[in-house]
Amino acid sequence: MLFPTLTFGVFFLITFAVVWSARSNEWRKILLLVASWVFYGAWDWRFVPLLIASALMNWAVAQGLTSERFIDRRKALLLCGVAINLLILGFFKYFDFFTEQVGATLAAIGFERDLPVLRVILPIGISFFTFQGISYVVDVYRGRVQPARLLDILLLMSFFPHLVAGPIVRAADLVPQFQSRPKLDRSMVSMALLLIVWGLFKKTVIASELAVTFVDPVFADPASHSALDLVFAAYGYAVQIYCDFSAYTDMAIGLAALLGYRFPRNFNQPYRAQSLQDFWRRWHMTLSAWLRDYLYIEALGGSRGGKLLTYRNLMLTMLLGGLWHGANWTFVIWGALHGGVLAVERLWADAAPKRWPALPGWAKLLVTFHVVVLGWIFFRAPSFADAMTYLGGIVAPFAGPAGFTASPLIVLLIAFGLAMHAAPPHWMTDMAVRVRRFPAPLVGVGLAALILVIDAMRFEGVAPFIYYRF
Amino acid sequence: MSAVQEFPVDLPGDPIERAPALGWTAITLGIATLSLALTNAFSIESWGADLPPSATVARIVDEAGYWRAATDRLGLGTPRATMRRIWTQTEQARWPAQRGTEMAQR
Numbered sequence: 001m002l003f004p005t006l007t008f009g010v011f012f013l014i015t016f017a018v019v020w021s022a023r024s025n026e027w028r029k030i031l032l033l034v035a036s037w038v039f040y041g042a043w044d045w046r047f048v049p050l051l052i053a054s055a056l057m058n059w060a061v062a063q064g065l066t067s068e069r070f071i072d073r074r075k076a077l078l079l080c081g082v083a084i085n086l087l088i089l090g091f092f093k094y095f096d097f098f099t100e101q102v103g104a105t106l107a108a109i110g111f112e113r114d115l116p117v118l119r120v121i122l123p124i125g126i127s128f129f130t131f132q133g134i135s136y137v138v139d140v141y142r143g144r145v146q147p148a149r150l151l152d153i154l155l156l157m158s159f160f161p162h163l164v165a166g167p168i169v170r171a172a173d174l175v176p177q178f179q180s181r182p183k184l185d186r187s188m189v190s191m192a193l194l195l196i197v198w199g200l201f202k203k204t205v206i207a208s209e210l211a212v213t214f215v216d217p218v219f220a221d222p223a224s225h226s227a228l229d230l231v232f233a234a235y236g237y238a239v240q241i242y243c244d245f246s247a248y249t250d251m252a253i254g255l256a257a258l259l260g261y262r263f264p265r266n267f268n269q270p271y272r273a274q275s276l277q278d279f280w281r282r283w284h285m286t287l288s289a290w291l292r293d294y295l296y297i298e299a300l301g302g303s304r305g306g307k308l309l310t311y312r313n314l315m316l317t318m319l320l321g322g323l324w325h326g327a328n329w330t331f332v333i334w335g336a337l338h339g340g341v342l343a344v345e346r347l348w349a350d351a352a353p354k355r356w357p358a359l360p361g362w363a364k365l366l367v368t369f370h371v372v373v374l375g376w377i378f379f380r381a382p383s384f385a386d387a388m389t390y391l392g393g394i395v396a397p398f399a400g401p402a403g404f405t406a407s408p409l410i411v412l413l414i415a416f417g418l419a420m421h422a423a424p425p426h427w428m429t430d431m432a433v434r435v436r437r438f439p440a441p442l443v444g445v446g447l448a449a450l451i452l453v454i455d456a457m458r459f460e461g462v463a464p465f466i467y468y469r470f
Numbered sequence: 471m472s473a474v475q476e477f478p479v480d481l482p483g484d485p486i487e488r489a490p491a492l493g494w495t496a497i498t499l500g501i502a503t504l505s506l507a508l509t510n511a512f513s514i515e516s517w518g519a520d521l522p523p524s525a526t527v528a529r530i531v532d533e534a535g536y537w538r539a540a541t542d543r544l545g546l547g548t549p550r551a552t553m554r555r556i557w558t559q560t561e562q563a564r565w566p567a568q569r570g571t572e573m574a575q576r
Contacts, residue, residue, distance in 0.1 A: 006517040013503065020492060186491040187481040195478065257479040265476045403571065408563050432481055440494045444501025452509055456553035
């Protein structure tokens with residue numbers, strides 16, 4: 001069930017009416033839980049038990065961590081909980097990849113074997129709910145949160161707005177909100193409606209149009225496109241992935257707010273970043289915070305071991321972050337590029353002579369943006385060889401074909417997608433402050449008019465969000 | 471709440487605007503839904519046609535078809551159709567050099 005579809009619209013309106021008509025908070029949560037399982041089951045019912053089992057396991061581990069019986073074995077219990085989470089994720093995400101790699105290695109050294117490739121189906125959102133589970137048990141172990149009730153943990157991990165592609169909402173943020181019946185206010189609703197409409201526009205108009213009519217064909221066959229096409233398609237993909245992913249989280253934040261819950265921000269105009277560190281404070285902010293807190297600091301030690309270990313930890317964090325996106329060498333290279341540049345930035349900050357002049361802000365922005373775009377080429381290309389063909393077409397512009405296949409609309413959408421990063425950071429907040437003063441009928445008609453315009457502009461059909469497969 | 475997180479739906483506001491607004495929200499969503507049902511029957515019909523076929527879906531498709539014909543008779547579908555036509559023309563627009571190449575290919 002995809003957000004920008006009429007099926008989801010009907011589902012949400014029914015859920016909204018039923019949930020807000022529940023008198024008690026407990027029934028409200030149960031109804032939300034059932035709605036979330038229906039939402040997840042609409043994709044594949046077989047994985048609903050996996051979602052429930054994952055929540056049950058994390059709840060049980062958290063209970064054990066605060067129980068007198070396990071007082072001497074708390075660390076072992078924590079490691080066990082984290083390991084089970086990682087095993088579930090690893091099996092569904094990487095089993096076939098590692099089997100294929102082992103098979104290829106054995107073949108290369110003359111021991112060719114038929115290894116079992118299970119063609120494992122990846123349950124949608126497994127990374128997101130697994131990360132939530134890990135952060136919950138670690139936070140309970142560290143004493144940052146108290147163990148929550150079973151119903152709250154089930155709802156935390158299953159809540160449908162964030163279930164399949166984030167934002168990663170931690171127990172510390174959401175469980176306290178589950179403790180009493182939430183209240184809606186006009187501010188929350190105004191912002192929620194604007195986020196939903198803006199997300200709808202970014203996904204169905206900008207991301208879909210760019211993907212289908214320009215970016216996908218160029219990345220599918222880079223050798224038969226000119227250097228200009230390749231450069232524009234790389235910029236186009238930068239805009240597409242931002243509009244696709246940020247649209248999902250905008251809508252998720254808006255939908256949760258209409259049900260009375262607040263989700264954290266996940267994007268903040270990432271292409272205006274002036275360093276890669278700044279980029280990661282603006283892009284998929286809940287994942288970068290998760291990687292920082294639980295992988296970089298908790299598991300690897302952060303910057304506690306001196307400069308060399310800091311650089312190593314940055315590199316490892318981003319390599320694993322890349323591998324998290326999928327079992328493909330292109331993601332590993334994407335992670336290595338980000339990790340390497342982050343380490344170089346840190347090294348430069350530590351070692352650069354103080355008297356050297358700093359680059360102007362616009363130059364830092366341009367350099368950062370192009371490093372990110374270079375990373376996106378690896379991220380988007382189907383294979384390492386395809387990525388190299390793509391880059392080869394850019395660095396040797398006269399060797400390939402001539403011409404330019406992007407239409408004026410595509411150029412306009414790319415320009416618009418980049419220009420939105422130059423907008424005042426709080427433009428939507430300012431607009432919501434105005435909207436909340438309007439009478440409900442006016443807001444209703446305005447909302448319908450905006451959705452009608454978007455629907456007239458939207459590309460035929462709705463492709464799944466890019467981050468569904470992660 | 472964790473200190474580093476920022477919540478986009480937390481707006482600055484005076485107490486009046488923080489009053490419960492479930493009724494205001496329900497009216498907003500109700501009017502938006504009704505307005506879209508009247509002006510966007512095309513999308514309802516397309517949605518019905520994309521559902522997996524069954525006896526119930528066949529009835530939904532029939533009803534959606536009647537609804538679209540009724541709203542079109544009243545001219546309610548015209549704004550969407552006009553906007554769609556303009557957007558399609560924009561999608562099909564090409565640079566002068568591209569038009570020359572397309573003509574040559576024909």
